[in-house]
Amino acid sequence: MSTAEETAGGETSAWGEVTPDAARRLLIAAVEAFAERGYHATTTRDIAGRAGMSPAALYIHYKTKEELLHRISRIGHEKALDILRVAARREGTAAERLADAVSSFVRWHAGGRTTARVVQYELDSLGPDAREEILALRRQCDAEVRGIVEDGVASGEFDVLDVKGTTLAVLSLCIDVARWFNVDGPWTPDEVGALYADLVLRMVGAGK
Amino acid sequence: MSTAEETAGGETSAWGEVTPDAARRLLIAAVEAFAERGYHATTTRDIAGRAGMSPAALYIHYKTKEELLHRISRIGHEKALDILRVAARREGTAAERLADAVSSFVRWHAGGRTTARVVQYELDSLGPDAREEILALRRQCDAEVRGIVEDGVASGEFDVLDVKGTTLAVLSLCIDVARWFNVDGPWTPDEVGALYADLVLRMVGAGK
DNA sequence: GGGCAGACTAAGCGCTCGCTCACCCTCGGC
DNA sequence: GCCGAGGGTGAGCGAGCGCTTAGTCTGCCC
Numbered sequence: 001m002s003t004a005e006e007t008a009g010g011e012t013s014a015w016g017e018v019t020p021d022a023a024r025r026l027l028i029a030a031v032e033a034f035a036e037r038g039y040h041a042t043t044t045r046d047i048a049g050r051a052g053m054s055p056a057a058l059y060i061h062y063k064t065k066e067e068l069l070h071r072i073s074r075i076g077h078e079k080a081l082d083i084l085r086v087a088a089r090r091e092g093t094a095a096e097r098l099a100d101a102v103s104s105f106v107r108w109h110a111g112g113r114t115t116a117r118v119v120q121y122e123l124d125s126l127g128p129d130a131r132e133e134i135l136a137l138r139r140q141c142d143a144e145v146r147g148i149v150e151d152g153v154a155s156g157e158f159d160v161l162d163v164k165g166t167t168l169a170v171l172s173l174c175i176d177v178a179r180w181f182n183v184d185g186p187w188t189p190d191e192v193g194a195l196y197a198d199l200v201l202r203m204v205g206a207g208k
Numbered sequence: 209m210s211t212a213e214e215t216a217g218g219e220t221s222a223w224g225e226v227t228p229d230a231a232r233r234l235l236i237a238a239v240e241a242f243a244e245r246g247y248h249a250t251t252t253r254d255i256a257g258r259a260g261m262s263p264a265a266l267y268i269h270y271k272t273k274e275e276l277l278h279r280i281s282r283i284g285h286e287k288a289l290d291i292l293r294v295a296a297r298r299e300g301t302a303a304e305r306l307a308d309a310v311s312s313f314v315r316w317h318a319g320g321r322t323t324a325r326v327v328q329y330e331l332d333s334l335g336p337d338a339r340e341e342i343l344a345l346r347r348q349c350d351a352e353v354r355g356i357v358e359d360g361v362a363s364g365e366f367d368v369l370d371v372k373g374t375t376l377a378v379l380s381l382c383i384d385v386a387r388w389f390n391v392d393g394p395w396t397p398d399e400v401g402a403l404y405a406d407l408v409l410r411m412v413g414a415g416k
Numbered sequence: 417g418g419g420c421a422g423a424c425t426a427a428g429c430g431c432t433c434g435c436t437c438a439c440c441c442t443c444g445g446c
Numbered sequence: 447g448c449c450g451a452g453g454g455t456g457a458g459c460g461a462g463c464g465c466t467t468a469g470t471c472t473g474c475c476c
Contacts, residue, residue: 040248
């Protein structure tokens with residue numbers, strides 16, 4: 001509720017649940033480094049340095065560099081799923097719920113671009129087990145959005161040719177915001193969220 | 209028109225212009241390796257091995273590993289720009305040209321997913337100079353699509369709130385196909401191209 | 417104030433990386 | 447048949463990687 005949303009490096013949220021203070025600082029440092037240079041190009045020395053610690057300190061709190069990515073990825077996906085769930089299960093028409101889901105999901109990808117980039121684009125750097133765990137969360141995200149689209153089709157609000165394909169396109173559109181969004185660019189996260197909600201409603205033929 | 213589109217490793221095209229035969233084999237090997245594991249996780253030994261050569265052979269044809277990525281990126285972006293230019297400059301209404309641009313651009317990203325993945329997602333691995341050269345090509349891609357959208361708005365075919373934002377969303381949607389498309393999945397590149405052309409026409413308020 | 421647990425560091429191990437170098441084939445011109 | 451050039455190789459360099467280990471510092475219970 002009163003969690004700090006901004007740090008020097010950019011956005012931050014919800015890392016409050018990571019409990020030893022040093023472990024949290026290392027995690028945030030890792031998010032920033034992975035987002036900037038990618039997982040494989042980031043060294044453990046770089047992460048530790050950003051957190052103001054020696055390279056060895058990392059291994060007191062995490063077993064491997066991959067465990068850092070795994071933890072970041074799981075927390076991030078849980079947050080993303082939470083956002084979509086809240087929007088999908090609120091009161092309102094399918095159009096209202098879809099617009100809510102898209103605008104809040106996009107706001108998260110734009111405002112939390114650093115985190116979202118790692119979460120969405122470094123999945124392949126995980127080992128098979130961790131990867132499969134994260135993919136399960138991702139399928140749940142897909143199911144939440146598809147549920148809204150199906151509701152809209154059933155109620156006649158939406159006019160959609162291919163529910164599965166359209167759902168995928170909607171999620172794809174939102175996720176890719178993390179790739180191109182620039183905090184110094186012409187839009188705020190709110191503006192992109194509003195624009196995208198409108199575009200998505202047009203995609204599902206919700207009506208005028 | 210009659211260029212070979214498929215190889216054992218997946219899709220390939222247009223690499224015919226890379227002239228010493230060994231250099232072309234190395235380039236294709238690099239595309240496959242970069243697409244699978246990412247630039248930084250790929251070793252020069254892996255690239256050379258895929259091309260059936262010793263690690264040292266790579267340095268006869270390319271100065272560094274980065275030069276391989278640079279060459280791949282430039283050729284790929286030139287191909288992408290060419291696709292968009294052909295669609296933008298053909299005869300027809302703005303809606304026809306936009307649908308053509310989207311469906312052919314999406315087909316390239318889906319069918320040539322290996323190449324497209326490298327081209328679209330490994331840009332940050334380039335040095336500043338090479339990166340800037342590629343970004344210039346990317347801005348030209350953006351301009352081609354924006355031109356079609358502006359034509360449609362001017363002629364009254366389209367109903368768009370934010371031309372710049374909508375153009376970005378259209379390109380973003382197409383590019384992200386390279387991230388999720390799976391050759392073993394339920395759709396062919398042609399089907400995704402047709403679905404996306406329909407979705408994009410809805411986004412710009414064409415027709416109906 | 418002695419002892420001990422936990423957080424942290426300096427130093428460095430073993431390995432693999434991008435890249436180089438000394439050498440070796442093969443082949444066309446004379 | 448000898449020569450030179452260009453494409454190729456095996457071995458290995460210096461560097462930097464992920465990670466470990468021996469030891470230090472700090473604070474707290476008795």
